[in-house]
Amino acid sequence: MTNSTIINSTIHIFLALIMPPLLLGVIGKTKAAFAGRVGAPFLQPYYDILRLLHKGTVFSTTTSWVFRAGPIVALATTAVASLLIPFGAHPSPISFDGDMILYAYLFALGRFFTMAAALDTGSSFEGMGSAREATYSCLAEPTLFFALITLSRLSGSYSLTGMLSNVSSGAWLYAGASLLLLIGGMFIVLLVENCRIPFDDPNTHLELTMIHEVMVLDHSGPAFAIIQYAASLKLFVLGAFFVQLALPFATGSPFPDWGIFIVSMLLLAVIIGVVESVMARLRLVRVPQLLVAATILAAFSTLLVIR
Amino acid sequence: MAQDLLVPGNLILFATILAAVSGVPLLFPCFFSVSRAQLLSIFLMLSASFAGLSGSIVTLFSGRSASYELLWTLPFGQAEFGIDALTAWFLLPIFLIPGCASLYARSYWNADQHLANISKMTFFFGLMTASMSGVVLARDGISFLFVWEIMALSAYFLVSTEDEKSEVSEAGTLYMITTHTGTLGLFALFPLLNLLSGSWLFPASASLSASSWLSTAIFLLALFAFGMKAGIMPLHIWLPSAHANAPSHVSAAMSGVILKVGIYGLIRILSFFHGVPLWWGCCVLVLGVVSGVVGVSFAIGQHDLKRLLAYHSIENIGIIFMGTGVALIGQKVGSPAMMLLGMSGALLHVLNHALFKALLFLGAGSVIHTTGTREIDLMGGVARRLPYTALLFGVGSVAICGLPPLNGFVSELLIFLGLFQGIQGEGGAAVVVTLATPALALLGGLAVACFVKVYGIVFLGVPRSEAHSARHEAGWAMLLPMSILGMLCIVIGLAPGVLISPLQRVTLAILPPLVGVEGHSLPALVPTTMITLAGVFLLTLILLITFWYRRRLLDSVCSQTVTWGCGYQRPAPRMQYSASSFAEMLITLLSFVLKPHSHLSGKIAGIFPGRTRFSSHVPEAVLELVYIPLLKLLYQRFSGIRRLQSGILQQYVLYTLITLVVLLVGSFI
Numbered sequence: 001m002t003n004s005t006i007i008n009s010t011i012h013i014f015l016a017l018i019m020p021p022l023l024l025g026v027i028g029k030t031k032a033a034f035a036g037r038v039g040a041p042f043l044q045p046y047y048d049i050l051r052l053l054h055k056g057t058v059f060s061t062t063t064s065w066v067f068r069a070g071p072i073v074a075l076a077t078t079a080v081a082s083l084l085i086p087f088g089a090h091p092s093p094i095s096f097d098g099d100m101i102l103y104a105y106l107f108a109l110g111r112f113f114t115m116a117a118a119l120d121t122g123s124s125f126e127g128m129g130s131a132r133e134a135t136y137s138c139l140a141e142p143t144l145f146f147a148l149i150t151l152s153r154l155s156g157s158y159s160l161t162g163m164l165s166n167v168s169s170g171a172w173l174y175a176g177a178s179l180l181l182l183i184g185g186m187f188i189v190l191l192v193e194n195c196r197i198p199f200d201d202p203n204t205h206l207e208l209t210m211i212h213e214v215m216v217l218d219h220s221g222p223a224f225a226i227i228q229y230a231a232s233l234k235l236f237v238l239g240a241f242f243v244q245l246a247l248p249f250a251t252g253s254p255f256p257d258w259g260i261f262i263v264s265m266l267l268l269a270v271i272i273g274v275v276e277s278v279m280a281r282l283r284l285v286r287v288p289q290l291l292v293a294a295t296i297l298a299a300f301s302t303l304l305v306i307r
Numbered sequence: 308m309a310q311d312l313l314v315p316g317n318l319i320l321f322a323t324i325l326a327a328v329s330g331v332p333l334l335f336p337c338f339f340s341v342s343r344a345q346l347l348s349i350f351l352m353l354s355a356s357f358a359g360l361s362g363s364i365v366t367l368f369s370g371r372s373a374s375y376e377l378l379w380t381l382p383f384g385q386a387e388f389g390i391d392a393l394t395a396w397f398l399l400p401i402f403l404i405p406g407c408a409s410l411y412a413r414s415y416w417n418a419d420q421h422l423a424n425i426s427k428m429t430f431f432f433g434l435m436t437a438s439m440s441g442v443v444l445a446r447d448g449i450s451f452l453f454v455w456e457i458m459a460l461s462a463y464f465l466v467s468t469e470d471e472k473s474e475v476s477e478a479g480t481l482y483m484i485t486t487h488t489g490t491l492g493l494f495a496l497f498p499l500l501n502l503l504s505g506s507w508l509f510p511a512s513a514s515l516s517a518s519s520w521l522s523t524a525i526f527l528l529a530l531f532a533f534g535m536k537a538g539i540m541p542l543h544i545w546l547p548s549a550h551a552n553a554p555s556h557v558s559a560a561m562s563g564v565i566l567k568v569g570i571y572g573l574i575r576i577l578s579f580f581h582g583v584p585l586w587w588g589c590c591v592l593v594l595g596v597v598s599g600v601v602g603v604s605f606a607i608g609q610h611d612l613k614r615l616l617a618y619h620s621i622e623n624i625g626i627i628f629m630g631t632g633v634a635l636i637g638q639k640v641g642s643p644a645m646m647l648l649g650m651s652g653a654l655l656h657v658l659n660h661a662l663f664k665a666l667l668f669l670g671a672g673s674v675i676h677t678t679g680t681r682e683i684d685l686m687g688g689v690a691r692r693l694p695y696t697a698l699l700f701g702v703g704s705v706a707i708c709g710l711p712p713l714n715g716f717v718s719e720l721l722i723f724l725g726l727f728q729g730i731q732g733e734g735g736a737a738v739v740v741t742l743a744t745p746a747l748a749l750l751g752g753l754a755v756a757c758f759v760k761v762y763g764i765v766f767l768g769v770p771r772s773e774a775h776s777a778r779h780e781a782g783w784a785m786l787l788p789m790s791i792l793g794m795l796c797i798v799i800g801l802a803p804g805v806l807i808s809p810l811q812r813v814t815l816a817i818l819p820p821l822v823g824v825e826g827h828s829l830p831a832l833v834p835t836t837m838i839t840l841a842g843v844f845l846l847t848l849i850l851l852i853t854f855w856y857r858r859r860l861l862d863s864v865c866s867q868t869v870t871w872g873c874g875y876q877r878p879a880p881r882m883q884y885s886a887s888s889f890a891e892m893l894i895t896l897l898s899f900v901l902k903p904h905s906h907l908s909g910k911i912a913g914i915f916p917g918r919t920r921f922s923s924h925v926p927e928a929v930l931e932l933v934y935i936p937l938l939k940l941l942y943q944r945f946s947g948i949r950r951l952q953s954g955i956l957q958q959y960v961l962y963t964l965i966t967l968v969v970l971l972v973g974s975f976i
Contacts, residue, residue, distance in 0.1 A: 056864030062769050064690050076848040096837040101723045102711060108755050109710040119763025121870045127884020134756035135892040141752035142745035149744055153730050207873055217871050222859040288896055306741050
């Protein structure tokens with residue numbers, strides 16, 4: 001392991017630890033700008049998490065250890081997944097053949113425990129949220145795999161680092177149509193997996209219409225802080241995948257590349273903020289239709305490269 | 308002398324005989340009390356398991372094979388039994404699962420409480436285990452059919468253990484009909500094989516060419532007959548009701564092992580051929596995809612815990628077929644990596660599915676034992692009274708969804724890697740493989756949805772009805788076998804490296820074109836070290852966060868109250884989300900395959916509508932919409948032939964005589 005690998009891995013882990021809540025801050029600020037408000041400071045999500053860490057906890061009498069395990073497993077799986085994805089042009093700290101399957105299945109493991117924790121409370125609202133999460137994530141899964149197939153086919157590689165580092169301005173020249181379709185599909189997956197508008201509104205106040213937020217209604221204190229942080233980390237990790245597809249710029253030298261990555265992530269947050277400002281939440285029955293459309297987009301992109 | 312006797316082959320034969328006689332003590336109630344006889348037969352079965360497992364493990368790691376000839380005076384020549392790597396691999400679940408299940412039966416099907424059927428059940432359980440071992444040992448068509456029939460019949464008596472109940476005997480009859488339809492296919496298959504190879508003995512692997520019409524017929528017959536036994540869609544119709552109505556430990560053995568014997572048959576037949584055409588591989592792969600996706604979709608719609616698990620068996624058989632299909636396609640397109648990854652993924656999934664499905668059926672048995680119902684929607688909060696069972700069932704649930712760090716993930720990863728290898732290819736093969744990959748991902752997602760439903764509704768929350776609330780934790784005889792299976796799921800998930808060299812050996816034995824191909828070995832293709840590292844890292848991270856969280860909880864104020872009900876202060880158990888509601892969205896989306904029935908009595912109208920009832924369920928659509936109408940049509944068309952079926956035994960003996968005479972005369976002409 002060379003010095004530069006160690007430095008890059010350190011920066012990778014540091015960014016994954018520190019940066020995720022900032023994205024939520026940027027999204028909030030963008031939405032405020034559209035609404036003509038000043039908005040909360042960029043660092044508000046950090047303050048929220050710190051405040052929650054110092055609060056007490058209320059447990060429902062119906063819950064068992066599964067309820068307590070939910071947030072912990074969600075955070076641990078997302079953290080491991082964050083080590084598999086390359087940030088910008090830099091290779092990921094852990095990379096091996098087949099790591100894309102681990103990447104996808106780690107999120108599924110986190111989801112398994114989050115949904116089980118929701119059912120543990122015995123509340124029908126949380127059951128409803130967990131049923132919706134189960135349904136939508138099933139429909140989002142094939143899109144992600146079509147994307148992985150396209151990238152694997154384009155690069156001849158079986159690991160995320162190999163697949164994503166292959167996407168460059170050059171790749172855009174000869175497989176532009178395919179990558180464009182992929183971006184459409186993956187943006188929808190990014191929004192639905194992170195429960196953003198138009199699929200879910202993280203700021204809504206009506207339990208009946210929520211997905212992710214309703215699953216975590218009963219969590220409080222430090223556990224809720226873990227959930228908030230894990231959610232932002234998930235946005236960051238899936239965002240890094242998307243950013244490398246959509247904005248594959250690299251200079252070749254390490255530090256400017258880190259700069260480019262950070263700027264692209266912030267840009268992504270602004271784009272999500274814009275989408276959230278100009279769109280309303282979809283009716284729940286419309287959501288599966290859009291997800292199937294995303295799958296079809298991704299399938300087209302795959303067929304373009306297989307032929 | 309003692310060393311010679313203890314060679315793995317002899318151990319396995321000894322284990323087979325031991326298993327066959329394990330039920331005998333219960334047939335002689337005059338010598339023992341029933342309870343003692345049950346203990347004795349469990350002891351015999353456990354010794355058989357131990358001997359059989361050690362024999363097959365030694366065979367797998369040493370690579371030694373053995374063969375035994377039985378000279379008999381039947382006109383088909385000698386009978387041959389043999390042990391090679393493929394046989395030894397399938398012997399692992401065949402001896403492990405029944406051993407665990409028979410110990411489990413001590414508490415679950417206690418002799419004193421089931422006097423009416425304990426001796427029948429135990430006897431046929433031992434016979435089934437021995438005959439399954441016989442099937443994988445058989446090396447010629449005639450002895451194969453012989454033990455195959457013993458297996459099919461003893462499984463029938465096990466399914467219909469409680470045949471005084473009408474649904475049980477109906478399930479048994481359906482099983483009997485389908486299994487014999489499958490056997491009919493085998494009766495055609497082996498003579499054709501004899502015609503092709505010139506001997507009743509099994510040919511060596513890759514010794515037959517796959518290009519003739521005979522081999523096509525053999526392939527299709529094998530797909531039909533063994534697919535019927537394995538429960539592949541659309542030949543699965545017997546499986547849900549048979550698994551649901553058998554005692555739980557029998558379901559564990561059936562789902563865990565008998566289905567795998569079907570897979571064994573298919574892989575064994577396929578291994579005879581070289582130069583398989585592309586459509587064989589595509590056919591197996593597409594059947595796997597259909598079985599996987601449709602199987603898990605039906606599972607989501609089930610209200611009956613054991614029926615649900617049975618549909619998951621169909622799904623997992625689909626995954627195994629997918630791996631096999633990838634290997635066959637790899638053979639055609641000349642990709643050793645696809646062959647190695649696909650076949651070893653399929654074989655590993657055979658073992659993995661046996662482990663976690665047996666664990667889940669045994670867990671389901673404990674739950675049904677204590678709640679007195681199979682209806683998921685009547686259960687709830689079982690984890691409070693059965694913490695260990697809940698933990699073990701949780702392990703099985705995570706494993707069957709193919710999630711890291713458990714064993715299901717490893718085999719699905721191998722198949723995924725094989726599929727991704729195929730994507731790099733050209734032409735039709737690449738397109739089929741490309742479309743199969745997201746299907747495997749989709750069925751993974753659906754399995755997660757289904758097992759969150761089962762786990763959440765059955766084990767979590769509070770009991771939904773007082774009458775069916777869980778009473779007590781299962782006894783040690785039930786928990787011990789489940790713990791063994793759970794531990795194995797964890798061990799294979801964390802250290803798949805130990806199984807790689809036996810897997811490579813089995814795969815090379817059945818796919819000889821691979822021997823001598825440079826640069827392709829399983830250890831180089833599978834990132835076992837990284838799987839171990841990632842698994843350990845994930846578990847360490849979970850532990851660290853847990854410790855930190857516990858300290859945080861100790862430092863802060865914790866209080867307890869009722870679940871947040873949006874301001875409502877008195878939540879009741881009946882207000883919990885039910886399994887049907889959980890599945891409703893997915894069922895609606897998939898209704899074009901599932902054809903759910905729903906029934907609403909009365910109308911909902913006006914401002915204050917009156918009392919109404921609503922019910923919905925997902926029927927076995929393939930059976931109801933395809934087979935039964937088809938069979939009814941055949942029944943009408945061929946009513947003339949039915950006059951031959953008098954139901955009088957003497958007449959059938961006469962038929963046999965007439966057939967024999969006709970054949971004898973025919974052979975002289």
